[in-house]
Amino acid sequence: MTACGSSESDGGGDAADSAAFSFTDDLGTKIELDQAPERMIVQSSMAAALTDLGLGDKIVGVFGPLRADGDAAQVAGLDIESVTDVTGGGEYGDVDVEKAVGLKPDLIVTSTYLEPDLWYVNEASAADLKKLAPILVVSFDGKTLPELLDGTERAAKALGADLDSPSVTATHEAFTAAGERVKKASAALGDRKILAGSAATDLFYVSNPKVSPDLSYWKDELGLPLTLPDNPDEGGYFESLSWEKADKYPADIFLYDDRIGEAGLKLLGSEKVFQTLEAAKNEAYVPWSSVAPPSYQAYANLMDRLADDLEKQL
Secondary structure, eight states: OOOOOOOGGGTOOOGGGTTSEEEEOTTSOEEEESSOOOSEEEEHHHHHHHHHTTOGGGEEEEESOSSSTTOGGGGTTOOTTSSEEOBOSSSTTOBOHHHHHHHOOSEEEEEESBTTBOTTOOHHHHHHHTTTSOEEEEEOTTOOHHHHHHHHHHHHHHTTOOTTSHHHHHHHHHHHHHHHHHHHHHHHTTTOOEEEEEEOSSOEEEEOTTTOHHHHHHHHTTOOOBOOOSSOOTTSSEEEEOGGGTTSSOOSEEEEEGGGHHHHHHHHHHOTTGGGSHHHHTTOEEEEOSSOOSSHHHHHHHHHHHHHHHHHTO
């Protein structure tokens, strides 16, 4: 099977190029192959999104979180038993290149939250992977949630996804319906404040809705009363605080990054200053999947879960 995919910046292709794959990704890299990719190694949450869009049979390998505590939502919808995990055992972004070679990929797919840094691929691994196959990157940097999801669909269409299929259009409808549920629950919260964040042994991280596409969408478009930190760290995604200052921002509900898992929740329970917050006193903890498959289906499911949890707080 062959296909031709192009972005508007490609300028398309003529009839002589109709059997070739041509696509310009979000970092401006033009990828040209003799035929459409049929064997892809994909970052795990992106692999789940491409699976939602009907491309699961083309994914032979994945890298990034799969089974660790709190990671399940990152790969919701992905059959992790059907793909080979090529995540390396070294530092962040390490890929087992020997395993990757054995899969004979014709394309690597990942994303970036802060251009040009690749998600779960460090510089050394990227250099090795580029010797095997081109790397296609979908950028989430500075994107709204709909732009982020549409960017994934743009790449998926080039890779052969049928975006007009009933199964895909239904996910857009589900996304809209779930958003309406969140909007209704948000309005019913009144003057209660929600703080989003995460826990580490030495620091308390307050997430910044201005730069997190999902939090921004929920705050600006759906009215979720999320607190904005006033002194975000470099990169803007969060403000890191010592646990002694964990009460800097009042919170009636704590939207916790569910990557922390049960261990993270126990840590929250052990921090005395954090426990002075109303959210902690009332155990008003609501899970938030800060990293999720960038598909309309995944976010429809997440917003339905959010609406369910918010309704319990009313």
